[in-house]
Amino acid sequence: MEKLIVDGQNKHFFIKDLSIPLFVDFYFQTLFSFIRKGNFCADIITYVMSPLLTDKGKEALNDMDIENLIFGNPLLPSIGEME
Numbered sequence: 001m002e003k004l005i006v007d008g009q010n011k012h013f014f015i016k017d018l019s020i021p022l023f024v025d026f027y028f029q030t031l032f033s034f035i036r037k038g039n040f041c042a043d044i045i046t047y048v049m050s051p052l053l054t055d056k057g058k059e060a061l062n063d064m065d066i067e068n069l070i071f072g073n074p075l076l077p078s079i080g081e082m083e
Contacts, residue, residue: 001027013057023052042066 001024008014027048034044045066053061 008057011056012054013060014052015054018052 002020005014005018005020005023009016009018030048031044046061049061050058
C-alpha cells in the first residue's frame, strides 16, 4: 500500500504532504468498518480516497472500473467469504 501511495505521489495522483502510515491505517480501518457493517461498495473507495487525490488522481479514479476490479476479480474472495 505504501509503495502504491509513493508511486501515486510521484505521478501527481496524491497530494504530496500525505502521511503514508496514518493514511494506510485510516484507509483500512474505514474499509473494514464498512465491510463489517455490510455496507461496502465501490463508492466507499471513492469517498475515502477523494480528499487525498489531486485533480489528475480524481480523473484517473473516475476512469477506473472499481466495481469490476473488486467484485469481478476471481482471485479475490467475495465480501461474504471475508466475514
